[in-house]
Amino acid sequence: xxxxxxxxxxxxxxxxxxxxxxxxxxxxxxxxxxxxxxxxxxxxxxxxxxxxxxxxxxxxxxxxxxxxxxxxxxxxxxxxxxxxxxxxxxxxxxxxxxxxxxxxxxxxxxxxxxxxxxxxxxxxxxxxxxxxxxxxxxxxxxxxxxxxxxxxxxxxxxxxxxxxx
Amino acid sequence: xxxxxxxxxxxxxxxxxxxxxxxxxxxxxxxxxxxxxxxxxxxxxxxxxxxxxxxxxxxxxxxxxxxxxxxxxxxxxxxxxxxxxxxxxxxxxxxxxxxxxxxxxxxxxxxxx
Amino acid sequence: xxxxxxxxxxxxxxxxxxxxxxxxxxxxxxxxxxxxxxxxxxxxxxxxxxxxxxxxxxxxxxxxxxxxxxxxxxxxxxxxxxxxxxxxxxxxxxxxxxxxxxxxxxxxxxxxxxxxxxxxxxxxxxxxxxxxxxxxxxxxxxxxxxxxxxxxxxxxxxxxxxxxxxxxxxxxxxxxxxxxxxxxxxxxxxxxxxxxxxxxxxxxxxxxxxxxxxxxxxxxxxxxxxxxxxxxxxxxxxxxxxxxxxxxxxxxxxxxxxxxxxxxxxxxxxxxxxxxxxxxxxxxxxxxxxxxxxxxxxxxxxxxxxxxxxxxxxxxxxxxxxxxxxxxxxxxxxxxxxxxxxxxxxx
Numbered sequence: 266x267x268x269x270x271x272x273x274x275x276x277x278x279x280x281x282x283x284x285x286x287x288x289x290x291x292x293x294x295x296x297x298x299x300x301x302x303x304x305x306x307x308x309x310x311x312x313x314x315x316x317x318x319x320x321x322x323x324x325x326x327x328x329x330x331x332x333x334x335x336x337x338x339x340x341x342x343x344x345x346x347x348x349x350x351x352x353x354x355x356x357x358x359x360x361x362x363x364x365x366x367x368x369x370x371x372x373x374x375x376x377x378x379x380x381x382x383x384x385x386x387x388x389x390x391x392x393x394x395x396x397x398x399x400x401x402x403x404x405x406x407x408x409x410x411x412x413x414x415x416x417x418x419x420x421x422x423x424x425x426x427x428x429x430x
Numbered sequence: 431x432x433x434x435x436x437x438x439x440x441x442x443x444x445x446x447x448x449x450x451x452x453x454x455x456x457x458x459x460x461x462x463x464x465x466x467x468x469x470x471x472x473x474x475x476x477x478x479x480x481x482x483x484x485x486x487x488x489x490x491x492x493x494x495x496x497x498x499x500x501x502x503x504x505x506x507x508x509x510x511x512x513x514x515x516x517x518x519x520x521x522x523x524x525x526x527x528x529x530x531x532x533x534x535x536x537x538x539x540x541x542x543x
Numbered sequence: 544x545x546x547x548x549x550x551x552x553x554x555x556x557x558x559x560x561x562x563x564x565x566x567x568x569x570x571x572x573x574x575x576x577x578x579x580x581x582x583x584x585x586x587x588x589x590x591x592x593x594x595x596x597x598x599x600x601x602x603x604x605x606x607x608x609x610x611x612x613x614x615x616x617x618x619x620x621x622x623x624x625x626x627x628x629x630x631x632x633x634x635x636x637x638x639x640x641x642x643x644x645x646x647x648x649x650x651x652x653x654x655x656x657x658x659x660x661x662x663x664x665x666x667x668x669x670x671x672x673x674x675x676x677x678x679x680x681x682x683x684x685x686x687x688x689x690x691x692x693x694x695x696x697x698x699x700x701x702x703x704x705x706x707x708x709x710x711x712x713x714x715x716x717x718x719x720x721x722x723x724x725x726x727x728x729x730x731x732x733x734x735x736x737x738x739x740x741x742x743x744x745x746x747x748x749x750x751x752x753x754x755x756x757x758x759x760x761x762x763x764x765x766x767x768x769x770x771x772x773x774x775x776x777x778x779x780x781x782x783x784x785x786x787x788x789x790x791x792x793x794x795x796x797x798x799x800x801x802x803x804x805x806x807x808x809x810x811x812x813x814x815x816x817x818x819x820x821x822x823x824x825x826x827x828x829x830x831x832x833x834x835x836x837x838x839x840x841x842x843x844x845x846x847x848x849x850x851x852x853x854x855x856x857x858x859x860x861x862x863x864x865x866x867x868x869x870x871x872x873x874x875x876x877x878x879x880x881x882x883x884x885x886x887x888x889x890x
Contacts, residue, residue, distance in 0.1 A: 267442075278449060290466060291641070291644075293469060295690075304476055307446075311443075315679070316479075316500070318676055318679045318683040319683075320479075321683040322682070325687060333693055335465055336465055338518055351459070359455075359458075359460045362459060363453070363455040363456035366448075374441055379441065380489075388675075389486075389492075391676050391679070392734075393493045394497055397492075402497050402501075409501055413507070416507075416509075416511050416512050417511065420515035423519050
């Protein structure tokens with residue numbers, strides 16, 4: 266299982282790096298999809314298949330398509346230089362800050378005494394998740410539904426433009 | 431053989447999550463296009479989801495971490511939908527999708543193009 | 544677990560391999576490899592048979608003879624001739640194409656189309672990937688087929704390809720929602736997302752097509768729309784946009800698109816069989832997998848019948864039909880199912 270995790274982690278990291286380093290924004294988006302799929306595979310290997318399926322459906326199925334459609338709607342010319350970055354100095358500062366963050370997180374991961382977890386337990390069934398959603402997390406569940414509705418209406422109104430008939 | 435049969439530890443999951451978050455952070459700092467920035471935010475949210483699911487699978491076991499990840503995914507979906515709609519609107523108004531060019535209400539002291 | 548011909552065969556094969564190698568993991572692995580090879584065989588077989596069947600069905604509907612030269616009076620070798628033609632064609636890459644994405648698109652399109660076959664219960668106990676969230680995972684994977692279309696449409700650097708890619712996205716996303724919602728009623732009735740449980744819940748002849756007729760109609764229409772076939776083949780509507788995302792592809796690359804298309808056709812038929820027609824269940828004089836394939840082939844014939852009967856719709860009609868008719872109806876179906884289940888005290 267560890268081997269599988271490392272392979273999938275590699276896929277995810279390659280996708281993420283490709284996304285931030287690619288000069289073509291369409292390539293960036295497809296690298297992001299690779300990263301999403303790698304994460305979904307990791308969820309499967311952690312025996313959380315429902316979340317893996319949600320990840321596939323929502324992220325690489327819907328979010329990625331949304332992103333690519335938006336790119337194509339706002340870019341009609343050459344895509345090869347479509348992903349502008351900051352100047353070199355700013356990029357170094359950004360890389361330094363990100364690296365600093367990673368080192369801090371890594372230190373806290375290494376230094377925190379975490380008891381050995383147990384991943385060998387059977388997977389959580391989708392029915393258990395549904396039970397949690399409708400009992401303990403019923404209120405957040407309703408709120409999320411409201412939020413999604415509001416986001417849908419807002420996105421619709423913003424993208425098509427309510428003022429011009 | 432331990433590589434094949436041992437289950438993965440929490441430290442590896444956390445390290446991967448931190449790495450993904452840092453990569454997203456770097457992209458957030460260096461990209462200028464709004465869509466690229468939104469993609470980086472999505473990556474960072476994904477890193478957090480990995481943490482939630484990893485802790486749930488290794489420590490909590492009752493699925494509440496996965497439910498939290500579900501909520502996070504829903505919020506991320508709402509965020510990207512509104513963000514992209516705003517980007518398209520901005521493009522219609524100003525013919526650009528660069529975040530630093532959406533500056534109509536700033537002072538004209540150091541006007542740059 | 545109930546035993547059937549296929550699962551018994553698998554068990555026997557596993558025993559034989561275990562006898563030779565003596566390592567249990569290896570015999571499992573070998574069995575998986577054999578299963579994957581079988582599935583790929585089924586898919587390529589389907590493509591070969593369906594090209595021939597489509598020509599013959601079309602000819603029958605239009606009172607023609609169809610293929611009748613290559614390979615005897617019935618033109619049985621026509622698929623071979625088609626394949627040779629495709630293989631001998633020149634592989635042309637358009638100028639200004641995004642080379643990597645352009646080459647990846649047909650291959651990536653085939654992956655989800657083939658992956659979903661792992662979830663189908665061909666017979667009792669004969670499932671390659673027996674997952675508890677089967678239905679959901681299946682649709683999550685088949686939903687990945689949208690991206691390669693868009694990839695090919697963008698990478699071809701051709702306006703017709705681009706328009707085709709956009710059409711694929713809008714059509715497949717629009718019809719995925721009613722497709723999934725139409726199955727919710729069934730999931731409520733069975734209380735499980737395992738495909739085999741859904742089939743077993745239809746034992747005794749009470750197929751879900753009788754319990755959920757509205758859902759069946761919605762499912763069939765949405766499935767045809769998902770597979771991009773006439774009357775919903777706007778994606779490649781040749782009178783408008785040449786061949787949509789496939790415009791710039793030729794030879795074997797185009798053949799991969801073709802293969803994925805026929806794999807999707809069989810997938811739609813198999814899904815209808817599994818969810819609504821009782822899957823591998825049937826009277827005992829035929830083995831389970833024979834019933835399964837019989838029903839699937841009947842569904843394929845039905846979908847081909849659609850193709851040669853209905854005219855192509857317009858793109859705005861198809862989208863407004865999906866959102867304004869299919870989706871509300873499928874939600875109504877879920878609601879009605881819940882009300883009836885409550886009234887009968889099944890909850």
